[in-house]
Amino acid sequence: MNYSDPRLQNLLAGEYVLGLMRGAARRRCERLMMESAALAAEMAAWESRFAAWALRLKPIDPPAYLEWRLLGRVRKDSQPRGERLRNTFWRSWAVAATILLAVIVVTQKFTPTTEPKAAEFALMSDAKGTPLWLISVHPEANRVDMKVVTPNPVPAGKSYELWMIPDGGKPVPMGLMNETGVASETVPPELLARLAGAKALAISLEPKGGSPTGQPTGPVLWVAPLVTS
Amino acid sequence: MAASTPDLQERNRRLADLLHACAQGRQAAFQALYREVSPQLFAVLVRILKRRDLAEEALQDALLSVWRNAGSYSADKGAPMTWLVSICRNRALDMLRREKREVSLDTDREDLDEEGRQVSDGETVMDAVNVSKAEERKLDDCMGRLNDGQQQSLRLAYVDGCTHEEIAARVGSPVGTVKSWVRRGLESLKRCLEAA
Numbered sequence: 001m002n003y004s005d006p007r008l009q010n011l012l013a014g015e016y017v018l019g020l021m022r023g024a025a026r027r028r029c030e031r032l033m034m035e036s037a038a039l040a041a042e043m044a045a046w047e048s049r050f051a052a053w054a055l056r057l058k059p060i061d062p063p064a065y066l067e068w069r070l071l072g073r074v075r076k077d078s079q080p081r082g083e084r085l086r087n088t089f090w091r092s093w094a095v096a097a098t099i100l101l102a103v104i105v106v107t108q109k110f111t112p113t114t115e116p117k118a119a120e121f122a123l124m125s126d127a128k129g130t131p132l133w134l135i136s137v138h139p140e141a142n143r144v145d146m147k148v149v150t151p152n153p154v155p156a157g158k159s160y161e162l163w164m165i166p167d168g169g170k171p172v173p174m175g176l177m178n179e180t181g182v183a184s185e186t187v188p189p190e191l192l193a194r195l196a197g198a199k200a201l202a203i204s205l206e207p208k209g210g211s212p213t214g215q216p217t218g219p220v221l222w223v224a225p226l227v228t229s
Numbered sequence: 230m231a232a233s234t235p236d237l238q239e240r241n242r243r244l245a246d247l248l249h250a251c252a253q254g255r256q257a258a259f260q261a262l263y264r265e266v267s268p269q270l271f272a273v274l275v276r277i278l279k280r281r282d283l284a285e286e287a288l289q290d291a292l293l294s295v296w297r298n299a300g301s302y303s304a305d306k307g308a309p310m311t312w313l314v315s316i317c318r319n320r321a322l323d324m325l326r327r328e329k330r331e332v333s334l335d336t337d338r339e340d341l342d343e344e345g346r347q348v349s350d351g352e353t354v355m356d357a358v359n360v361s362k363a364e365e366r367k368l369d370d371c372m373g374r375l376n377d378g379q380q381q382s383l384r385l386a387y388v389d390g391c392t393h394e395e396i397a398a399r400v401g402s403p404v405g406t407v408k409s410w411v412r413r414g415l416e417s418l419k420r421c422l423e424a425a
Contacts, residue, residue: 019390048307051308054388055269059268062285066285067267070289077297
């Protein structure tokens with residue numbers, strides 16, 4: 001058939017943009033688009049026409065941890081681009097975390113102890129869905145437990161560090177991850193209160209002993225949502 | 230979109246600036262872009278994929294690819310938001326296929342040449358198009374001239390990511406009828422939109 005026929009091009013482009021071509025036909029259409037500027041222009045025109053429908057949908061806020069996860073990926077992605085680009089992002093985290101720490105110290109002094117909250121859990125799994133750690137929050141004991149489900153050896157000279165991702169906020173250090181058995185971290189009540197409103201936990205790869213800056217310096221390896229039991 | 234045209238142009242310029250900064254590897258620009266566009270893109274993905282977890286995955290993949298390919302954005306790909314929506318929808322459609330909702334396609338594509346009348350103007354097409362108020366009204370107006378089946382078919386395909394078969398099931402018509410609604414709908418819509 002003759003792909004230079006404008007009428008056919010219009011239909012191909014329209015059906016492509018509507019999403020009515022799937023699989024091999026979609027791929028073929030994309031290849032044709034690379035060869036034909038007219039077809040590419042026709043597709044761009046349909047994308048522009050129909051975009052109004054997409055933009056009319058009521059916006060939905062994605063979960064807060066998605067932003068942090070994505071920024072972690074972007075940062076990892078940029079590492080080969082050099083030191084200068086690498087550092088600016090985490091420096092801003094570091095500043096935010098310093099402020100946060102100051103806030104925690106102040107609130108620790110002046111606010112009464114918050115009432116106990118229901119325990120929360122996070123199951124940290126790898127990309128294949130293999131559970132690595134079960135993390136549980138015990139507010140009444142000011143404690144966070146980290147139980148190894150599937151042992152996951154730390155690379156030589158490194159540590160896994162746990163971070164809390166507050167709703168819409170910056171990461172807060174929660175301690176190093178254990179390699180075997182169950183480990184407990186003592187957590188002040190104010191931090192536990194923040195944890196109750198947090199959306200997710202994340203683990204980053206850090207130099208042995210944990211991040212030297214008190215802020216994430218290595219790639220974010222795993223993220224898990226916090227679930228109230 | 231309640232934005233007036235100057236607001237819209239201002240937004241497009243700002244988004245184009247952010248994409249340009251992303252292309253230079255500026256992560257703060259990516260974060261600003263994310264905060265501005267993600268709720269709208271997420272809504273598009275949730276609507277098509279029907280599942281939050283898949284929509285999250287799609288948003289992450291799509292925006293990571295935006296970061297990596299921000300340099301390939303240019304005005305001939307449409308307004309920045311149009312470009313971003315098309316990247317997200319493409320990702321979602323790929324995922325639908327992976328989720329085995331696939332079927333359909335072009336068993337009868339060959340008959341397109343023979344069918345129907347010849348379109349007179351072979352001209353392609355609008356240049357970089359901003360979805361402005363006026364254009365949106367025109368789209369609504371032209372959609373209003375299509376029959377119900379044509380309107381429903383186009384919307385279900387674009388907004389909900391439905392296949393021909395799924396549209397047929399939703400509206401209770403044969404697949405062949407849906408296919409012809411889509412084609413007639415696209416042709417009439419284009420003719421109407423391009424009429425002076």
